[in-house]
Structures are given as structure tokens and as C-alpha cells.
Amino acid sequence: MSGSVPTAAGARTGVWFLGARGSVATTAAVGALALADDLVAPTGLVTSLPGLADAGLPGVGDLVLGGHDVTATPLAKRAEQLADGGVFPRALVRAVTPGLEQVDGRLRQVVAHSGESQRGCAARIEADLHAFREDNGLDRVVVVDLLPTRPLPAPHPGLDDLDALEVALDGPDEVLPASSLYSYAAFRAGCPVVEFTPGPGPRLPALQQLAEQQGLPWAGSDGKTGETLVKAALAPMFAARALRVTSWAAMNILGGGDGAALADPGAMANKAQSKGRVLPEILGYDPEAPVVIQNVADMGDWKTAWDNIAFEGFLGTRMTMQFTWQGCDSTLAAPLVLDLARLLAAAHAAGRTGPQPALGFFFKDPVGTGDHRVSAQLDALLEWAGGLR
């Protein structure tokens, strides 16, 4: 490369997972290593499609992975557990175990320091990010939030204004929710942020100001992996045919850590709010559309969704569509995480700042756009990617 600023394709890109030993991050790590060694096809990787594969993104096999987690279970052991649950074959785990051990060496454990202010905690995270970048000679680091869904924060002036936030961070209160404290630290460290959970992460006004100030792009929120993805593909069909949806009831049963986390009513309320925006935005009216999420430990890493759609056609005749979706959330989410890291890295290299609505394709609650239609979102993504170079 002759230029002083490396393009994304040639630069060394790091990805820092929050929740680095969780199911999604572990699957992403296994997959990135397997793709690096050409052990698998890039199925499920959106950035492997024409129009994105050739958009000058950093190679998926070149990503340098690191991250934070509260546990210290070795990645290879986590991967074996996932393989036992049918997420990927055991043989694949064996093949990438040396690579997983290298990633293990870059992970940092999160330790609570009693009595510490949120600024102190943020500073430690920031230091970890700096160290990761420097130790590995990285041009940039994309931070990806994969922490469990949590309740929305209580209102506080510091959430809405960066100056007020800076003051509040020195105080004894926990002003920022965990996802946003990480975004604060990431932006301070010069890292773009992917908010893959309902967040709020970088969506708080105070943090949006910080991202602008730092000249950083970010994307979010809440990865659209299963039932909501199908909703966003089907609802435009009803709209296009002038069929009137009168109710759309959804039931999700899932186990794993995700199921357990969503058994918390506050977390569930945050999640449901994120999922609830799709239908009214696409249909132009707001049908009765309850979303139930039920923890069933027996489901393990798998999720089954059942949706019952009642709609009226010509002359008011009532009809019904139902679907079931039997998916593995980690399998569905992991490639999107790698996609987003590659795309946001390229956006950073191209000097984009602030929220990236064109990445709304990946999210249940896309920032900066009200368009939830899968096809329209893909068109927007392809156009945006074409303009990155």
C-alpha cells in the first residue's frame, strides 16, 4: 500500500467482543478461524454475497479477535459445549483449537472493583482496548457488544448530555448501564461500536455526542436473527397485496443464557420494545401483536418461534398464516457479528462517522431509519457498501 491511511482491506483489524466467551462470540471465533483455514464455506456470511465480497472489506480470516468476559472458561471448552448442543460439529472444534487458544490469550477478565466510580471502570476498559490495539499492531479495533439483554436505565440528565455525563461519571452513582459504559470507553479509545443487543449502548444522546466528537461510526441495535427477520420479510408481502393484518401473535421458546436472561421482566420489556417496531413501520398501522419469550432450558442453544398471523382479504374474509422457525441463535448471529465488524471497520477507514443507517439490514431496531423491510434494507446496504471505496 502506498497511501498513508490504509484501506480496510489492507489494514490490520481487531474485533473486541464484550461477552467474548458467550455462545455468539465463541461461534464467531470458531467460524473466523475455520474460514481462515478454508475449512468451511462462508454460508450465512452476508459479506460473502456479490457486491459486498468485493467491497474492499478486511478479510474475515484476517480479523484479530479479543474481548472481555466475566468468566475464564477456555474458548475450546465453550466450543465443545456448543458442539454438544449441535451448534457446529465437534471435528471443527478440534481443528481450530490452537487458534482458539491464541484468542484465549487476548481475552481479559472483567473484575468488579468495589467502591470504584464508573469513570474508573471505563478507564480500565479503555486501557485494555489500547493494549489490545498496540500489542497486536492493529490499525483499528471494532468493539462488538454481545452482553446479555438488561433492563433499560432509569432517566438521568447524564444520559442526554455529554457534559453532564462527564460530571456524573466521577460520582458514586451507576449512571450508565453496562452496555453504554462500554460504548463510552470504546469511543474514548477511538473504537467504532456495534451494538448487537437491545443496548442501549451508544444510542444514548450523550454517547452519540461523544462518537461525533471522536469521529467514529457506530451501528445498532439488536441483531435481527430469527423470528423478527421473518417478520420483516413477510410483512411487506401483506402490505404489497393490501391484505390487512389484524393480529400477529408470536411465541419464542429458547434456552441457553439468552433464555435465562430474558426470564427477567425488565430485560424482556427492553427486548420486546425492540422487536415491536417492525410491524407498524412496515404495515403503516399497528395490529395487535404480542411477543412472548419463554425460557425453556431444554431447548439449549436452539430457539423455536411460532407466529400466528390473522389477516383480512377481499370482502373482509379472514385468513391465517402460521410459521415456525427452528433456528440456532448463535449460528444465526455469529456471521452477522463478523459481517458488522468488517463493514464498520471499512466505514471507519472510509472516514464515516456517527450512526450508520445503511447497516439497519442487520438489526431489529435500526438506528437512523424506519425502513424494516429486508429487501429494501439489502438494497440500501449494497449501495452504501459500493460507496465505501
Place this chain on the structure above:
Amino acid sequence: MSGSVPTAAGARTGVWFLGARGSVATTAAVGALALADDLVAPTGLVTSLPGLADAGLPGVGDLVLGGHDVTATPLAKRAEQLADGGVFPRALVRAVTPGLEQVDGRLRQVVAHSGESQRGCAARIEADLHAFREDNGLDRVVVVDLLPTRPLPAPHPGLDDLDALEVALDGPDEVLPASSLYSYAAFRAGCPVVEFTPGPGPRLPALQQLAEQQGLPWAGSDGKTGETLVKAALAPMFAARALRVTSWAAMNILGGGDGAALADPGAMANKAQSKGRVLPEILGYDPEAPVVIQNVADMGDWKTAWDNIAFEGFLGTRMTMQFTWQGCDSTLAAPLVLDLARLLAAAHAAGRTGPQPALGFFFKDPVGTGDHRVSAQLDALLEWAGGLR
């Protein structure tokens, strides 16, 4: 209006149904009359959507309905039978019975004349169309084919070349299948044609030549009403996410005349071929995708489809989506028939000729385009309609 050529909105438009006493045409007639009297909302009518409602189409309540059928059962009686089957409320039938009786007065019975050549038969159809136009002071008549699905015709030189066809029509053989004989007569009578069944109707090369010669537009084929519509909405989602569909098995159970007609293997082969194009065109590869259509008389006018979609995600993990679609085919098809009559009338008024690929939105096997994606088809339709004025 000051101009000599009336625009579609101001002109008097006739619709001539082939199979005018069948379920779809009867439902369309009930609906058009109910909409004329503001008894119902235009649910299911695509031309009621923004971008089409204001495109200068003839009013749905202004359409003058006529047609051919082999039976003479009064429309009001057919409508009562459909109401008993849950297709629309009985009260609606009572409200539009006077209107149905008026339509009855414009229907002509098809009578086989033994020993008659196909040219003789065509001439009688043509005469009926001329009479319908003149008796009702119509500016134009759109012919809509709603006849039961039939086997594909045996090869014959007359199917491919208009001159050869003209010679053959005088002979003793049945060269043209019924749907195409009607198209021949319609084009001769100056009428645009909607091929709403698998046809072939106007798709034969000889008839395409005739349409060009007569300066007539036409649209087809095989209305996309249920399971195939859902396929065309869902398949782009799998493509957009780089998920690999490994099989997509479909079962349709249906009763009514349609179910009985498709119990004929030849008719079924024609239908299946029409349905089979959607997936490979959208996905770019051809997964195992059997389509079974099973006649279950007990289902009456209702159809239930079940589709089982097996797909691979990241790292080859196998997942499954299933859906069931419980729809009333007449209810789903009837508004599309009115949409197509309005749109093709406007196309005719605007001087368009030949196949209209932008109307592919309505068809399983759209002529002149390989794009089966519902969203993309709607975009194309809206753009085309915007250019009609």
C-alpha cells in the same frame, strides 16, 4: 375530457371473464358491485395502494362486467354457494343481487358446435366480444382468462407462427388449446388479455405476433395468490442472509373446482411447472423443491399449504422453517383480477403493446421477466404505473 382518445380513468371499460360463473369471477363480480356501492373497504385490492390508486385507472366500481361460461347457473346462486363456503358474508350477496342479475344479462353461454372448425368457434367468440363492447358503449374490453388449468398442448407449427396458425385454424384439428383460442379471438376483437391461469393463452409465439400486429398489451401468467406468493416473499430473505436452502417441500390441499381440475396429471404438470420457477430464479441455485397438490373435496373453496424449508447456516448448521397458509383462493384471486383489468385497460389507453413485464407482480410465471421477488416486483409495478399517464 378535451382529447379525442379518452384516458383510462374517464373511459368506459368492460371486463370479459372466461369462466364468468366460476368462483373467482363470481367473487370479483360481488366485490366490484360491493365496492361500487361502498359496502366494503378495498382490502386486497392492490390498485387501492398509494401510487396506484392515483394512477388514473378506471374506477373499480365503473367496470362493466360480462363473460362466457359453459353453465347457466345464475350468479346470485353461485354467490350464495360461495357465501355458504365462507368466502364472503351472505348479507353481501343479498345487497348486490340486483347488480349480479344485470351482469347475468351480459353473460353468454359457450356451446360446442359439432364439426365446427376452430376458426368458426373463434369467430363466434369474437362476435360476442364485439356485441358486448357495442351494446354497452365501451371504449375497451379486457378479456380475463379464468378457465380451469389444462394440460399443455402438443407441439404444432401453428403454435409458433401466425401464418401457419391461420392456415391450421381452417382445418379439422384442434390446434390451439382453449385458453389460446380465446386469446386469438380476443386479440382479433381488439381486446387486451389477462392470462390468469397457467395458460398458455397469449404466450404462444403465434399469438404474441398477433398481439403485436393488433397493437394490444397483455399480461400473464398464473395468478400468484397463495403458497407461491409466500415463497416469493421468503426466498429473498434466505438469499439476503446467505443462508443455503437445501430443500423446500410444499404440499397444497384444496377442494373446489380447482382441486378437482388439478387431480388431472396433465393439468398438474402444467401448474407445477409454473410454480417451479420461483425458487431457482430468486436463489440462484435449484434446491430440491417438490410441490404436491392434493385434491381434498372437504376443503371446499379453501386451500391450506404447508411448506417445509430446510436450510444451512454458518458452519453448515442445519435449520428448519415451516409455514402453513390457510387461504381462500377465490378471495385472494378476485381482487387481483380486478387490479389487472384496471391496469391493463390503462396500459391500453396509454398505447402500450405486447407483454407487460411490470405486471409480473401478480403472476407465478411472469412473462418477460425473471424477477420473482415480491418487493422488487412491487417497485417495478409502481414505477410502470407512474409512467402510464
Place this chain on the structure above:
Amino acid sequence: MSGSVPTAAGARTGVWFLGARGSVATTAAVGALALADDLVAPTGLVTSLPGLADAGLPGVGDLVLGGHDVTATPLAKRAEQLADGGVFPRALVRAVTPGLEQVDGRLRQVVAHSGESQRGCAARIEADLHAFREDNGLDRVVVVDLLPTRPLPAPHPGLDDLDALEVALDGPDEVLPASSLYSYAAFRAGCPVVEFTPGPGPRLPALQQLAEQQGLPWAGSDGKTGETLVKAALAPMFAARALRVTSWAAMNILGGGDGAALADPGAMANKAQSKGRVLPEILGYDPEAPVVIQNVADMGDWKTAWDNIAFEGFLGTRMTMQFTWQGCDSTLAAPLVLDLARLLAAAHAAGRTGPQPALGFFFKDPVGTGDHRVSAQLDALLEWAGGLR
């Protein structure tokens, strides 16, 4: 008849509905009148099966209907509303309207008297039951509880002991829940009781004592109409084949009054407890089996249940069965209500007293038996009925 005690078949039998203008009672009234006039077949009526049809039960068309309700909407109007919701044809309502008006004349409105003790309220109910029996020359009156599901009562010594209850009823507190206050009054008036809701109704120990003292039979509780019925039919299959159910998650969406009532968490808890007994009793172990009931007003009188059953087979291989049940609860419940009134009347005529476990076939939470298997319950019912004469 020559004997002094009339047999059930020859006696005049009254049925007193609690919630007499609700969906189930209205449907039962329409059905009883339609059956009396031979307008319909006895589909759904268990007592029409061989072994019960010939068991000497009072004729379904001979039942004299009465009841309590809080509203005063005429039954014919309620029936029209149900017909609009697809519960039965409108023509049937017209045919039985005179009969419904006669029933209207026997219904009594429940009025709250402020400051009244529960004994005072019970006395008024008792008086209504006596008047119904005498005014109509009835040999016996079966009281059927169809009130909406309510939370379980707080513990109180009066619930467990009849003497303590008698004292408490004079006090100012609401000791008994509504369903049990009615059972108290019914038993005092010499009436057998069918507890068709989760109750508790007659199940409280104090009331069981009263039933014994009065020599009255009763049956309950919580009619087994839809998803639980299917559970009770399917679970024995898994047990018989030694297949291990690891989870059985159920989602019910329903509208109508029932859906609204179950939106109350206390009522829901009562309902879920009733539904929850089926699986452990049949399987012999207790798989993870959440039951979600979601109010969807759009569903009206219809309910759709979706169950996802995960099970292990030979060598631990995991398999799945799913079902959906699209039923009309009033249609499913109403014939059972008539069945139970006929059967309990015959039991009374035969001198049976106390809980009737053989009627467990009809209930989610059958009193006096732990056998929830549909087939075994039917065998028990047939044997019991054979012994009634």
C-alpha cells in the same frame, strides 16, 4: 312411570347456568333448542355415543334451562353476536329465537346488595333455585358454573370446615370466592353442581362436607376442551412407547371474555395450575412444560394453541412434535356442559353422592382421580354410566 322416584329419563330436569348469558351457556342453549327440534346432528355431544345414548339420561331436548347472569342482554342478541363470530350459523339463531326468549324469561340478574353478608347473598341465590324448580315443576336442578376464571381464595379456616364456614358467612368478610358461594347455595337448595371452571366451587373441604350432608353428587373441575384434551390424548402415546418428553411448551392465544379474564395474573395462575397436572400424572415424571395464555382480542371466540414437544428416543436422539389446534371454545365446551348436566342428573336420580371421579373424562383437573388419559377416562365413564340404572 309407576315408581315413586322417577328415573332420570322420565323426570323433568332443570339446568341452572351461572353465567347464563355468556358464550358457553348461550351456545348450549342454542344447541339444546336446535337438538329438541332436530335441526342439527348431535355432533360433539359425548352422551350421543353408544353406551351413553342408551343409559337412561334425561333427553337433551327436554332440559329446562335457566340461570344467573350479571348482564341483561337478551339471549337472541348474544346468539347473533356469536353467529357473527362464526360460532354457529345465523339461520340457526333465527330458528331457535322463540325458544331463547322463553329461556330469557327464566334467567335472573345478579345484583350486588351493598353491605350484605355472604349468607344473605347465598339465601337469595337459594331462593332463585327453589323458585326455578317449583315454577317449572322440575324433579331436580343441576347447577353448572360457567363464571370467568378468578384467582384462588386466600386461606381461611371457613374454607376447610363447614361449621367454621357457617359462622364466617354471617360476618362481614368475603370468605368464599364467588364460585364456592354459588356451590354453597346450590347444595343448600338440593342441587348437584358441575364446576366447569377452575373453581374452586364445590372442591373446598367445607363444601364437600355440605354435599355429603345433603346427599348430593358433584363433578369438576375445569372443562377439558382444547389444548389440554390433545395433551391428554398424546402424552399416553409417548409413555406407551417409552419416549422421554424433555419439554412440552404450550402457547394459547384467545380473545373473547375468556382471553380478557385470563389476562389477570391471579386468574391465569389458577388456570395454569389446573392445566399443569396432566403431564406429570400421565408420564410419571415432570418435564419442563410452560403454558402461556395470551389474550388476543382479534381472535374473538376462537382459540389457537401451539404446542412444541421435544422428546428423546432410542440412544438419546432428540425429536420434535408440534401441533396447532384452531378451535372455538364455546363450540367445544357447550356440548360437554349439556353432557354433564344429563349425567349428573342421572347420578342424582340413582342416588350417587359426593365427587364423581368417573366424570373426570370432561375435566382438566378431575376430582377424585389421577388418571388423565383420554382413553382410560372414556372407559371409566362408560362403565360408570352402565351402572347408573
Place this chain on the structure above:
Amino acid sequence: MSGSVPTAAGARTGVWFLGARGSVATTAAVGALALADDLVAPTGLVTSLPGLADAGLPGVGDLVLGGHDVTATPLAKRAEQLADGGVFPRALVRAVTPGLEQVDGRLRQVVAHSGESQRGCAARIEADLHAFREDNGLDRVVVVDLLPTRPLPAPHPGLDDLDALEVALDGPDEVLPASSLYSYAAFRAGCPVVEFTPGPGPRLPALQQLAEQQGLPWAGSDGKTGETLVKAALAPMFAARALRVTSWAAMNILGGGDGAALADPGAMANKAQSKGRVLPEILGYDPEAPVVIQNVADMGDWKTAWDNIAFEGFLGTRMTMQFTWQGCDSTLAAPLVLDLARLLAAAHAAGRTGPQPALGFFFKDPVGTGDHRVSAQLDALLEWAGGLR
């Protein structure tokens, strides 16, 4: 044991599989070996239930396995293929590989001898059975037919009469279908026969005469493993509630050898006839009930069935139940095969001869009984087993 004739529990029992390297037999072999070594729980094994586990049957781990097949692929390799298809874990295959190799040593390859009469072929089979029994010191050998479904044979006098058959076997024609030729040889060799496919195997009158003559018990036919099992569990529920089934449409998609075999129309007709008896026998009337079996190679060893049940309730109201069954046929069938071998061995030891209707629990088309209800069949099985000692 003091007696000269060993009871089943103490005797050495051999099982001779026809199709010994097929999916079902291989799974049965893996399972029997795994159970012998206590590596797995007896899930799916009906003979592990109370009332059967203590009925004096030969131990599942004590069964000596042998059989015929047309291929020579080692069992361990077949087992690995099945493990790759998710039928059981690979680790299990590794654990039982030495045992599988021992079984391999007892399998005989079927070789066609051109020009040989059917008697000659039968004699070779008979010799193999004698050798298996003697080489392994077995008290008895149960022959289990697991060959692919084939068309029904053309009528021939030899099928109906043993004397006529004996004459015909010397001639040049193929009188007996393969399944029945094996039954002939088995009976001649003194072996009880389990007909686990649609057969006809031992059901031909001529072979029934031979079984009687030889004093041998036999059981059949067509193992009830999936969709038919669910039918037999659900249909009694509709009957018990007087709900009228108006149609029951079934679609089965399956791959593997079974899917391919059933793509043959003759085989399919045989299979469908076997499946078709369940509903009319249970319901007492014959609803419209098409059964479609569709080969989808992508499904591998797994089968998904979808059933759509339309039924009428009270006052003729139409309702619907649907289910999907996602099962692994080999997993479901293999334990039943071991069950039947154990039970028929015990029946033989107890001196039972001829068809065993009490084993109808295991079959779609049970010989000697018209009772298809799962619960009633289990009761009959338990009673029969109780009488074996």
C-alpha cells in the same frame, strides 16, 4: 432353572435381520450393544416399561445378532454414516465398534443364482438360519424382515394354499415376493417371524398354513413408528368426543433408502394401503384421508410428517388441528425391532403359535385385530405379556 425347556429369559436367543446392514438393523445393533454395556438408557424400548421389563423376556443385551444383506459394507461404517446424519452420536459408534465387528462376522451376503428356482433360494436361506443357530448355540432364532417396501405380488394359487405353493416353488416362476420367500424359509427352519414392513411376508394364507404346521408364532405388519402412530393416538380423541373428522390429509417427506424405495408407485400403493386402515377402524366411518409420501433426499434419515385434520363440532362448526412430526425413522423403529424379537422369542418359548394380535401395538396393519387405538393396544399387549410365563 430346573426344567428341560429353557424359558425365554434363560435361553440363548438369536435375531436374524433381513436387511441387516440397513439403517434400522444397524441402529438396532448399535443399540443392543450399547445397552449390553450400559452405555445408554433404554429410552424408546417398550419392553423396558413396567409389566414388560419383568415379563421374563430374553435380555436385550443377550440377543445374538445376525442376518442377510445384499451389500457387504461393514456395520461400523454404516453406523458412522448414520451418526453423520444425526441418528446417534459418533462416540457411541466408537464404543461399540468391536461388537459390530463381531456381528459382521455373522452376516451372510445374499447372492442371486441365475436360473435357480425359488425352492433353491429358500433352501440356501434355510441353511444359513440353521448354521446361525448351531454355530452360536442358540435355543431359537427370530427372523425380522426389514427389507425395503415392494409392490404387492400378482395373484397366484400358490399364495393361498400351501400344497399349491410347494408345487409352484419347483417351477421357474417367481411365485412368492421376496418378503414371503424369506418367511417360507424361516418357518421351514423353525424360526418365528416378525414382518416389520408392509410385507406381505407371512400373511399369505399359504404361509399361515405353514406356520401352523410348524407350530410357530409370527407378528406383523408394518411397524407403526411415526405419523401413523400419532394418528392412532389422536383419532380416538375425536371419536371419544363425538367430533366428526371430515378430512385428514397427510404429507410425509423423507429421504434415505426408504424415501427412494417409496418413490416406486407400486411400493407406495402397498404402503398407503397399510397406513389407510387406521382411521376407518377407529372412527367407524371413512373420512377423506389422502396420504402423500414424497421422497426428499435432503431429509436423509429424518422424516417430517404434516397432517391437517378438519373436523366438525357442535352445531356443525368446523375446526382444524394440524401437527408436524419430525422424527428419525431408524431411531423410532430400531427399539421396536428389539422389542418384537424379545416378545416373539418369549411367545415361542411359551408355545404360542400363529399370528399374535396382541403385538398389534407395534404395527400399522396389525394381523388378527381391528383395534388400532394405541391405548387399547398397550392394554392388550400388557395382558398378553402377563400370561406368557
